[in-house]
Amino acid sequence: MAWLILIASGVLEAVWAAALSASDGFKRPRPTALFFAALALSMAGLSWAMTSLPTGTAYAVWTGVGATLTVLWGLRTGQERATWGRSLLLVLLVGSIIGLKAVS
Template identity: 45%
Template sequence: MSWILLVIAGLFEVGWAIGLKYTDGFTKPLPTVLTVGAMVASVGLLGLAMKELPVGTAYAVWTGIGTVGTVLLGVWLLGDSASPMRLACVGLIMLGIAGLKLTA
């Protein structure tokens, strides 16, 4: 169950990271409320997952999910660069996440 909570926490992290772009510096009320809500949910679920998972593994997986998801959504939604080198680096992050999961 802790791994499921951790994955959901990582997805909320993607939500708030992308949401920051849409808040326009916290000047738009609805995106701001949704972004702050995603922040609270993300950190809260991370904390629950850490009750059973090693802190280093949980934090690295959480930030890894957030990083990979944010990069991919940035490419898809915001027109960020999808250069081969950038995507290769995302692949390395994914390998690191898988390695941490397999060794936990």
């Protein structure tokens, strides 16, 4: 169950990162509210997952999931460009997350 909560918290990390960008420096109320809600839930989930998973592994997976999804969102919305190097690094990041799960 801790792994499921951790992955969900990583997804929420991507949500709050995208909402932070969309908030335009906290000037737009809806993205700002989404940012704070997703941030609180993401941190709560990470905190809960860390009660039964090693801290380093939990944090690495949480940030890896969030970073991967944030980059994919940036590619989807056209805020970032897809390159071979970027794609390779994302594959390595996802592989590393899977590897951490496999050895834990």
